[in-house]
Amino acid sequence: MISKKLEHAINEQINAELFSSYLYLSMAAYFSSVSLPGFASWMKIQAEEELSHAMKFFDYINERGGKVTLKDIEASQWQWNTPLEVFEHVYSHEQKVTGLINNLVDTALQEKDHATNNFLQWYVAEQVEEEASADEIVNKIKLMGDQGNALFMLDQELGKRAPAQPASSDEE
Ligand code: FEO
Numbered sequence: 001m002i003s004k005k006l007e008h009a010i011n012e013q014i015n016a017e018l019f020s021s022y023l024y025l026s027m028a029a030y031f032s033s034v035s036l037p038g039f040a041s042w043m044k045i046q047a048e049e050e051l052s053h054a055m056k057f058f059d060y061i062n063e064r065g066g067k068v069t070l071k072d073i074e075a076s077q078w079q080w081n082t083p084l085e086v087f088e089h090v091y092s093h094e095q096k097v098t099g100l101i102n103n104l105v106d107t108a109l110q111e112k113d114h115a116t117n118n119f120l121q122w123y124v125a126e127q128v129e130e131e132a133s134a135d136e137i138v139n140k141i142k143l144m145g146d147q148g149n150a151l152f153m154l155d156q157e158l159g160k161r162a163p164a165q166p167a168s169s170d171e172e
Contacts, residue, residue, distance in 0.1 A: 002064035003111050009104055010116075011069050014057045016100055018073050021050035023093060026076040027086050036151075038159025039083060046090075048164040053123070060119055083151070084141045091134040098127040 002010075028043035061068050080086045101123045108116040137158075144150035 002061065002066040002116065003113065006104075006107055006111055006113055006116055007061060007066040009107050010057050010061055010066070011071075013100060013104060014054045014061075014068065015071050015073065016097065017050050017054035017057065018070075019076070020093065020097060021047045021054065022073055023076045024050060024090075026078045027080070027090070029078065030080055030086065031083070036083065036155050038155035038157065039086075042158040042161045045161050045164050052164060053126070056122075060116075064115070084138065087134060087138045087141060091131065091138055094127065094130045094134050098131060101127055 024043045024047040028040045028047060031037075031040035031043060058068055077089075080089065101120065105117060105120050105124065108114075108120060137154075140154055144154065
């Protein structure tokens with residue numbers, strides 16, 4: 001059975017993952033409003049992926065005999081000025097999430113809960129990818145400078161991202 005302290009910390013993380021989903025959905029809406037459908041599609045898939053991160057925690061709490069409690073989700077920012085500003089925001093947000101995951105690992109270790117530490121390692125690896133993909137897109141946008149053509153090409157490239165896999169507690 002999971003400790004109350006970890007149950008509380010993971011419930012907080014479910015809220016943070018749902019907020020991430022909300023934030024990226026908001027970014028998708030922004031990209032749709034400025035006629036960048038590929039960027040919008042990428043963000044919608046990212047929002048789905050964040051929902052699957054929340055669900056993985058949700059299933060884990062239940063599996064360990066804990067109780068899921070869902071709190072209010074903070075409202076998201078909905079306006080940005082440029083695609084670069086959006087992806088810099090994604091990058092800094094993911095760095096913040098990495099910090100939250102690291103804190104959860106610290107708590108699991110303090111509680112001597114090795115199963116939860118093991119479970120969290122999936123997220124530790126995922127955060128490396130999340131930061132790398134945001135950083136890569138930031139760099140691509142910076143390289144483009146003011147070339148509208150390059151923005152069009154990047155929009156096409158991002159639009160090819162495949163949909164997220166359905167949420168599953170067995171996902172590894
Ligand atoms: Fe769920 Fe983007 O971290």
